[in-house]
Amino acid sequence: MADVIEALETEDVRFPTSRQLDGSDAMNPAPDYSAAYCVLRTSAGERGHGLVFTIGRGNEVELAALRALEPLVLGRSVEEITADLGGFARRLVWDSPLRWLGPEKGAMHMAAGAVINAAWDLAARRAGKPGWQFLAELSPEQLVDTVDFRYLTDALTPDEALDLLRAAAIGRSERTERLRADGYPAYTTTPGWLGYDDAQLVRRCTEAVAEGFDLIKLKVGADLDADRRRLRLARETVGDKVRIAIDANQVWGVPDAIGWLRALAEFEPYWIEEPTAPDDVLGHAAIRKGVHPMRVATGEHVQNRVMFKQFLQSEALDVVQLDACRVGGINENLAILLLAAKFGVPVCPHAGGVGLCEQVQHLSMFDYLAVSGTTEQRAIEYMDHLHEHFITPVRIESGRYLVPAEPGFGAAMHPESVAAYRFPDGPKWTEVR
C-alpha cells in the first residue's frame, strides 16, 4: 500500500526564558521563547519536522492554525508530496478559506510555513541528505518549480530565476569543499540584550571576541543615552576589528528613527536593524536615505515575498534578514533568496529563538552553493540558547556555523524536551507554579 501522511502531530512547547531576560529588547521585554511544533508522520513511520517560533502567550493560536491545516495533509501520498513540494506548498498557502485569515501573512501563514518546512524535512530525510545539500542538488528547473511566482513577475520571472541558478553552477564543487572545510560565517546577538546590565554586556562582548566572532549586535532604542553608553562600552571591549550592528526592534516612526540614528552615527554601526515597522517599505527607504551611509536591515518580521520584493524594488534595504519560520516555508524563502540575488543584496538571516539557527543555516549554505555563490557581507545570526533541545544542534566554531551532516532541515526536537516543556502540563511548567 502506498505510503501516506497518517498524522500531523502538534505540540505547544514553551521555555521560561523570561526568568533570565534572555531575549529582551525595546519591544519585547520578557519573552518566553516557544515553539508551535509539528510533525508530519507517515504510515511507514517516517517523520518530517517543522515549527513556528513565538515568544510565549499566543503559541496556542499557532497550534490552532496548525490543526486547521490537518485536513489538507492527512491521507495524502508521501511520494506525491516529496515529488512536488511546490504543489504541496501552494495547496496549503492558497487554500481559499485559510488564506482569508492572512492573506499570506501572520499566524495562519506561519503555520503553513511550518507544515511546508516539515514536508521538506521529510523529503530530505528520505533522501538521506542534510537540507542544504538536498536543496543544492535539485536542478534549477526543479527549484524554480517549487517557487510561487504569483505577484513576483514584475521583479523576477521564472526564466530570470533559471538564469541565476544556472550561472551559479560555476565553481560549485569548489565552494562545497570550502563550505565543508570552513563552515559559514556567524554573528552573535548574545552580548546585546537590553535586559543585561553593563557588567554582563562587557563580559559577553569579551566572550564573543574570544569565541572568534567578528560581528556582534546590540539592541538599542529604549534610551538614547544608554544606547550611546553601551555602544561606547562595547566598542572599547571588542576593539576596532569587530563590527557592531544595532537593532531597534521596530520602536521608531520614520522621523524619530532618523533623528535617533544620527545621534548614534559616530559609532559607525555595521547596520541598523528594524528601525521601524516591518510593513513600512517606503519608511525604510526614507530612513536609509536619511542616515546614509549607515546600512539598513530588516526581515525577521517581513511577512512574505511580496513585501521583500518591494523592499528591494525601492532600494529600502542593504541587508535581507529572512527568517526560517516567518514566511510560507522553504519555498517562499527560495523566492526571497532569488529576489535578493537578482537585486544584489546580501542575505544575513535572522536566527536565535527556538530552532531558528538549526533551520536557517541550510538556506544560507544553499545560497552560497547555488544562488549568490558568495559569503561576502553575509553572516547568519547566532545565539547560544536552547540548542540542546534539538536532535541536530548547530555547531559553532571560531565564529562560524559548521556544516551539518545529518539528514533533514534541523527542526527535530528531542521528545524528552517536548515532554518536559510542554505547556501548560509539562513538568517544567507545573513545577514552578
Place this chain on the structure above:
Amino acid sequence: MADVIEALETEDVRFPTSRQLDGSDAMNPAPDYSAAYCVLRTSAGERGHGLVFTIGRGNEVELAALRALEPLVLGRSVEEITADLGGFARRLVWDSPLRWLGPEKGAMHMAAGAVINAAWDLAARRAGKPGWQFLAELSPEQLVDTVDFRYLTDALTPDEALDLLRAAAIGRSERTERLRADGYPAYTTTPGWLGYDDAQLVRRCTEAVAEGFDLIKLKVGADLDADRRRLRLARETVGDKVRIAIDANQVWGVPDAIGWLRALAEFEPYWIEEPTAPDDVLGHAAIRKGVHPMRVATGEHVQNRVMFKQFLQSEALDVVQLDACRVGGINENLAILLLAAKFGVPVCPHAGGVGLCEQVQHLSMFDYLAVSGTTEQRAIEYMDHLHEHFITPVRIESGRYLVPAEPGFGAAMHPESVAAYRFPDGPKWTEVR
C-alpha cells in the same frame, strides 16, 4: 462595587452560503460566510459586540485568537475602558507576545480588532447612541487620542489630524440633518458573483436598478472572454447611467493585471478593485499608471494603517476600501479615515460578508459628518445577505443606507441565530450531515 468586564464570550458561527455560490469570486470559489463572534459582558450585565468575518474553515483559529485576548480584558474596569478607548486598543494591539504573531496583521490582529470594536459598541450603548453619532460627538482631541500614530507621523501628525477634524466642524449640523433625511450612498455587489450564470446576472442587474442603485460591481478575472461578455450584458441591462465597477480579488500579478485590464478598458469600469496582492503597494502604483485613467481600488485585505499610509503616499489608489473587521478595530479605521482625508482620496468601504454592512456604515456616516465632510464619489458596498441575523439590520432604501437610530455599532446578533448556526454543533449544521 465598580463595574468590570466579567467575560469575553466567543462563538463560532458559520452560514452554509457555499450551497448557493453566494460570495463566489475568482479567488474564493465556495465560501461559507462565518463570524468569530465575541461579546464583552460586564458585571452589570451590559454587553459590547464584535466579530471577525471569515469564509469558513479556519474560523476556529480566530476563536483561538479571541480567547488569547481574554486575560487582557477580564476584570478590567468598564469606566476606565470606555473613558480611554485609545489605551484599551493599544493594550491589545501592543501586547508583546501576541503582537509577535503579526505584527499588526492577520488572524491575531483581526481578533484584536473584534474585541476593540466590542469595547466601542459597549461604550456607545452605555451612552445610548448609535455608533456614528457617538463618534461624531467626540471632540477632535478625544478622537485623536484614540488613534495610534506610531508609524504614521511621516504622513500624518496628531496636529494635522486635529486640524482636519476642526475644519470639518463647519456645516456639521446641516450635514447631520441631510444624513438623517437622505441616508448614505450604497452600491451593490449582489449581481456580480462569478458563480451566477448569465440569466442570474441579468435578473439581478435588473433588480439592482429597480431598487435604485446607481453603482454595481461585477467580479472578474477568471476568464477574459467571459468577463467581456458579462460586462457587455450588464451594461445592456443597466443602461448608461449606472456605473459598473469590477473586482478581480487579487488574481493577477502586475503585468497580467495591466494586460487584462486594457482588454476591459472599453467598458469603462468605474474602478478596478484588488487587481493584485493587497500587500503590493508598488504593484498597485504600477498598475494604476498602466491602466490610466481607470481608477484603482483596494482595502478589504489591507492589513493595517501602515499599509494604507504607503498606498496613499505612493499615489497607488483612487479609492480606499476600508473594512470594519480586517484591521485593529475602530481606532485603526479612524487613522485610515484621517489618512484618506489628508491625501484627498475617497473612502468606499468593503462590506457584505457577515455583519460588515451593519458595522461599517457607522464609519462612513461619521466620516461624512466629522472628517471628509462629503459623500461625493463615496458609497458603501451592500449585499443582501444574512442581515436577518443581526438585531439592528441595515435598512436600504433607493440605493442608500438609512441612518441607524439604535445604540451601538451594529455587530450584535440574535441569540437564536448564534445558536442555530453555531459550528459544528448548531442544528443548521447537524441537520445537513
